[in-house]
Amino acid sequence: MNRREVGRRVVFWDFDGTLARRDGMWAGALVDALALLGPTDVTADDLRPHLRGGFPWHRPEVVVGPLEATAWWRRLSARLIGAYRAVGVDPDTATAATALVGEQYYRLDAWQLIDGARPALQLVQAAGYTNVVLSNHGPELPELVTTLGLGDLIATVITSALVGAEKPNPMIFEHARTVSGAGADCWMIGDNPIADVAGAESVGIRAVLADGVYPDARGMTVLRAAEHVVGTGARGA
Ligand SMILES: [Mg+2]
Incomplete structure (x- = not known):
């Protein structure tokens, strides 16, 4: 047996x-949280310009290290309060709404799977790959993945909030490779050319741009990306 490859095959x-x-x-989660406190005419479009910075993934060069969920939300709260204040929400309401944003953001019925996501996960799993979610996200992503019904298809969920590093920082990719036991045959599939594709490639992980949900897509649909991985993987390195 002269296969040099050790470790799991991972997507x-x-x-x-x-x-x-x-x-x-x-922005939608902020509106939902605000609406719980009373009628509001603030819209997601109003808030969006004020949410373009200040999240951990806007500064991927900064590695903060692992945080507990409460500490992660505490760090974000000033940014969220600031966004509410910028659109005219009074200080007390802004503070109260901010405390509700996490629950609203991760509310199951606000999420939907992208077309082809489940078949894509099934396809690479059937081809012998282990599926690992690797996301710039908040602390509650693992629970969301389970409640969305993907638990049988995804072995591990890695969220930047609990690692304390954000894609495209090489640190989170190295962390992901280590905790998943990935060998040379591993891939990254994502919709962001910088965070996902350039980030993965910078540490030698092959990457596929899967931005097919957008009207101006430059890459593939998620299912086509999975087919690409399986096809290329079968020809093998
Ligand atoms: Mg993305």
Whole structure:
């Protein structure tokens, strides 16, 4: 036996925009939290410009190290309060709404799987790959993946919040490779050309751009990306 390859065959999957999407994304969650406190005419479009910075993944060069969930949300709270204040929400309401954002962001019924996501996961699993989610996300992503019904297809969920490093920082890719026991035959599939594709390639992980949900897609659908991995993997390195 002269195979030099050791370790598992792994496909790392981005989450948002690749496997699933949340209505309105973060801005949508802020609106939902605010609406719980009373009628509001603030919209996701109003809030979106004020959420373009200040999240951990906006500064991937900064490695903070592992955080507990409460500490992660505490670090983010000033940014969320600031976004509410910027659209005219009073300070007390902004603070109260911020405390509800996490629960709203991860509310199951606000999420939907992207077309082809489940068949894509099944295809690579059937071909002998282990599926691992590798996402710039908050602390509650593992629970969301399970409640979305993907637990049987995904072995491990790695969220940047609990690692303390963000894609495309090489540190989170190295962490992912280590904890998943990945060998040379591993891939990254994601919708972000920088965080997912360039980040993975910078540490020698092959990557496929799967941004097929967007009208201006430059890459593949998620199912086509899975077919690409299986096809290329079968020809083998
Ligand atoms: Mg994404």
